[in-house]
Amino acid sequence: MSALRARWRTRDLVLVVVLGVTFGFLYWVLVQAWVGLSVLAGPFGDLTQHVLLGGWLLVAPLAVAITRRPGSGVVAEVMASVVEVVFLGSPVGPMLLVAALLQGAGSELPFALTRYRRFTWGVYALSGALGAFLVFWFTAVRAGWFGSDLLLLRLGLQVASGLLLGGLLARVLVQVLRRTGVLDSFAIARADASAPARA
Amino acid sequence: MSATLSAPVGARSRRGGLARLNPLTPAALLLLLGASVSFVLDVAALVGLHAWLLVVLAAGLRAGPAELLRAHLTFAPFALGVLMTNAVSRPGRVLAEVGPLLVTDDGVRVGAALALRVLVVAVPAVVVARRSDATRLVVALVQHCRVRPRAGFAVLTAHRMLAEMPQRWRLLLSSARSRAPLDRRGRPRIGARGYARAALALLVGGIRRGNHVADALDVRGIGAPVRTSRRQEPFRRTDGVVAAVVVVGALLAALGARLMGG
Structure with missing residues (x-):
């Protein structure tokens, strides 16, 4: 596919970066909510974060769906984490970059398998679930969750959250953004124009 | 929150120690710290390491006690949450019963280490970030890490947008x-x-402004293949010396504390 190999336009590049930054900021707002939630939940505070985890996966499918460029999801996710670590000082620290890389790769893989052509509910759902699944093992190793009683519960919560917040919500958001008109100059608008029946 | 957010503006006057370093040096040291600490679960070693890092921040970057305390307090709730969850969710010798929950010795030990890890990584990151200049960092990335100028400028744009974002967020909320x-x-x-x-x-406004900026960058030929730069960020001998001192000190502090702590 020549369209996939084409050089990134500056607009694509800036869009992916802007998405990364905006979500980096919104993630940070989410972290504040989550810290509050985890203090409220006392000893199970650590668990409440799993419910919100999917929110961290949102930006990758968004970037992929709008620009349809290979790698855009990974770049956007890593940008968001750079913002969190470098500028906002996330409690997770620089290793968040690695987590972001895994999340981005996991979220982008389902789209890559369809060669960036199919953007159905199923592909989005798979994207969110896979992103959560990949990053789970990384976090599990780092936090020493193996041997803890809650391993499977944690996995289930995170994948479900990824599927909902990081997958399906992304498709809703893409359609809302599409209607505002800000995406009219991007690949997503051209794809819609060439195949309007398959929304 | 706003302490770290508004920092890039306020930090200008007291950048101090970092001004003489290539901006990539502290960034690389922070990455190294985050990566190496991921494999340490020893409380004594982490305490030693943290003590050394505080010395570096206080002496090298002139971080005052108030600033260091604030940085700790920012991450205290998170660290506490990690400690509490781990204390009651791991097998081991039972120390206490809290309702249906069992506090185990292993749980407390691992939880304390994980909580400390949060502070070890986060406190230096915040203090360094407050003193960093984004433009210098991007220039250094373009010159040493083969980041393309167009990407570098896109990141700088994003950084400016980020600086205004809390203000726009408050505006939207009000x-x-x-x-x-x-x-x-x-x-x-x-x-x-x-x-x-x-x-x-916030998102739609950001995308719209991003489109304008992208067009402006195109018009100015930022994507041109060959560019020269007025700013230069070379590595100097100071960078090597500082990096070596920080790393060796960290190793000695961690090992020393581990030996003393048994």
Whole structure:
């Protein structure tokens, strides 16, 4: 596919970066909510974060769906984490970059398998679930969750959250953004124009 | 929150120690710290390491006690949450029973290490970030890490946008508040929908501005294959010396504390 190999336009590049930054900021707002939630939940505070985890996966499918460029999801996710670590000082620290890389790769893989052509509910759902699944093992190793009683519960919560917040919500958001008109100059608008029946 | 957010502006006057370093040096040291600490679960070693890092921050970057305390307090709730969850969710010798939960010795040990890890990584990151200059960092990335100028400028744009983002966020929220219905005590209730709307407005406004900036960059030929730069960020001998001192000191502190702590 020549369209996939084409050089990134500056607009694509800036869009992916802007998405990364905006979500980096919104993630940070989410972290504040989550810290509050985890203090409220006392000893199970650590668990409440799993419910919100999917929110961290949102930006990758968004970037992929709008620009349809290979790698855009990974770049956007890593940008968001750079913002969190470098500028906002996330409690997770620089290793968040690695987590972001895994999340981005996991979220982008389902789209890559369809060669960036199919953007159905199923592909989005798979994207969110896979992103959560990949990053789970990384976090599990780092936090020493193996041997803890809650391993499977944690996995289930995170994948479900990824599927909902990081997958399906992304498709809703893409359609809302599409209607505002800000995406009219991007690949997503051209794809819609060439195949309007398959929304 | 706003302490770290508003920092890039306020930090200008007291950048001090970092001004003489290539901006990539502290960034690389922070990455190295985060990566190496991921494999340490020894409380004594982490305490030693943290003590050394505080010395570096206080002496090298002139971080005052108030700033260091604030940095610790920012991450204290998170660290505490990690400690509590781990204390009651691991097998081991039972130390205490809290309702249906068992506090185990292993749980407390691992939880304390994980909580300490949070502080070890986060406190230096915040202190360094407050003193860093984004433009210098991007120039250094372009010159040494083969980041393409166009990408570098895109990141700089994003950084400027980020600096304004809290302000735009507050603006959106207050406009939401002015339209929101009042609750029984007469205060406006934004609700989850209101927050979602504000988030969407932030996103749409950002994308729109991003499009304008992208066009402006194109017009100025930022994507041209060969560019020269007025700014230079070379590595100097100081960079090597500082990096070596920090790393060797960290190793000695961690090992020393481990030996003393048994």
